[in-house]
Amino acid sequence: MTIKRKTALVAIVVVFVLTAGSALARWTGFLSLGEKKKSGQIEKVEIQNFVSPSKEYVYAGGRLIATEEPPGTGVDTIGLYNPSGGAFFLRNSNTSGIADVTFSFGPAPAAGFIPIAGDWNGDGVDSTGLYDPATGAFFLRNSNSTGSADVAFNFGATNQGYIPIAGDWDGDGVDTTGLYNPATGAFFLRNSNSTGSADVLFNFGAAGLKPICGDWDGL
Numbered sequence: 001m002t003i004k005r006k007t008a009l010v011a012i013v014v015v016f017v018l019t020a021g022s023a024l025a026r027w028t029g030f031l032s033l034g035e036k037k038k039s040g041q042i043e044k045v046e047i048q049n050f051v052s053p054s055k056e057y058v059y060a061g062g063r064l065i066a067t068e069e070p071p072g073t074g075v076d077t078i079g080l081y082n083p084s085g086g087a088f089f090l091r092n093s094n095t096s097g098i099a100d101v102t103f104s105f106g107p108a109p110a111a112g113f114i115p116i117a118g119d120w121n122g123d124g125v126d127s128t129g130l131y132d133p134a135t136g137a138f139f140l141r142n143s144n145s146t147g148s149a150d151v152a153f154n155f156g157a158t159n160q161g162y163i164p165i166a167g168d169w170d171g172d173g174v175d176t177t178g179l180y181n182p183a184t185g186a187f188f189l190r191n192s193n194s195t196g197s198a199d200v201l202f203n204f205g206a207a208g209l210k211p212i213c214g215d216w217d218g219l
């Protein structure tokens with residue numbers, strides 16, 4: 001079993017990706033600066049489960065090096081966006097009823113903005129975003145509440161009729177944006193929520209269709 005260092009948050013706090021069997025879990029780890037210099041892979045890691053049902057602890061040589069929040073059992077549910085008022089209406093069950101969460105985000109009226117949703121910061125909670133086709137700007141918010149965008153960036157050509165999409169294209173636990181050009185059937189996927197060119201570009205299917213995204217095979 002090996003742990004690969006993924007992202008350094010601060011000097012002594014590191015986030016790991018742990019491959020355990022076929023499951024990929026996200027770990028938050030703690031390394032001293034001395035150990036961090038070794039980086040790369042840590043061998044002979046033993047996992048010890050504590051009584052806490054919500055967390056696992058990873059020890060190496062008797063020292064706590066990582067904790068894990070077990071994968072959530074969250075269920076995706078639906079929401080709505082009202083372009084005339086800029087309000088999102090999110091429901092936490094796939095049933096009839098009133099919205100569980102209502103908030104406004106973005107301009108009202110939305111002037112052609114298109115809503116998207118994803119886990120932009122990898123905390124396990126999906127939140128909303130907006131795409132402005134006129135400027136190519138994405139506005140992403142990390143909480144489902146009224147406020148300004150936490151992340152804003154431009155991606156892709158403007159005014160081409162592109163349709164925004166969002167998903168975890170590289171499986172790192174963070175959803176990022178993409179675009180679909182219905183005129184050509186081209187997908188443009190980017191692996192970070194930032195300005196730049198597409199990391200993945202390909203054509204799929206005939207022109208004039210509507211895109212959808214998902215983890216169809218669980219892999």
Ligand SMILES: [Ca+2]
Pocket residue numbers: 118119120121122123124125126127142
């Ligand atoms: Ca999130």
Ligand SMILES: [Ca+2]
Pocket residue numbers: 167168169170171172173174175176191
């Ligand atoms: Ca990702």
Ligand SMILES: [Ca+2]
Pocket residue numbers: 214215216217218219
């Ligand atoms: Ca898949």
